[in-house]
Amino acid sequence: ILNVEQSPQSLHVQEGDSTNFTCSFPSSNFYALHWYRWETAKSPEALFVMTLNGDEKKKGRISATLNTKEGYSYLYIKGSQPEDSATYLCAFLTYKLSFGAGTTVTVRA
Amino acid sequence: SAVISQKPSRDICQRGTSLTIQCQVDSQVTMMFWYRQQPGQSLTLIATANQGSEATYESGFVIDKFPISRPNLTFSTLTVSNMSPEDSSIYLCSTGTAGEQYFGPGTRLTVT
DSSP, rough: OOOOOOEEEEEEEEEEEEEEEEEEOOOOSOEEEEEEEEEESSOEEEEEEOOSSOOOEEEETEEEEEEETTTTTEEEEESOGGOEEEEEEEEESSSSSEEEOEEEEEOOO | OOOEEESSSSSETTOOEEEEEEEEEESSSSSEEEEEOOEEEEEEEEEEEESSSEEEEEOOOOOOTTTTEEEEEEEEEEEEOSOGGGOOEEEEEHHHHHHHSOOOOEEEEEEO
């Protein structure tokens, strides 16, 4: 069983503030790390697929970094908006995707 | 890309009964996957379904409890059999590659 941990489990952010949260994963036999955004009653939406140590990816106000040697990835949301409210999942890829339990972000107007 | 629909979107079922969840993809795909997320837990792979062969189940999941059909390249079903309250979960189907996965919107199941 692969341990993929996400912290914090949930967080509340004021609109306009920036935030970040963590995904930790096994640092050996790394292949790829996925980030997904999952809104209630909708399909999880792919944000990033990260494969190289030191990778930094950006999509609008959301960005992610990757450290494969120490086994962690950060997801950043800059200038949070109410539409950023969702659960953010990371998943470690081996022969299958092993998911963390997610960080639920609530942005207060 | 792939667009995936699932039916039903939610259901409340009595313990001891079975529910079949349908998953439809808008294009032909080789592999389809079924996941479960129990309350407060991680999304967990149940099985991988290839057309024309038996599904491959992950450790802890068995065919008698979660029979899967894959009659063609765009469709799959997952049945949750002899349900108990522990089966209350969100069930998701997906398809894709190592580079990108596409998910359905999920079926929220409550077993009473």
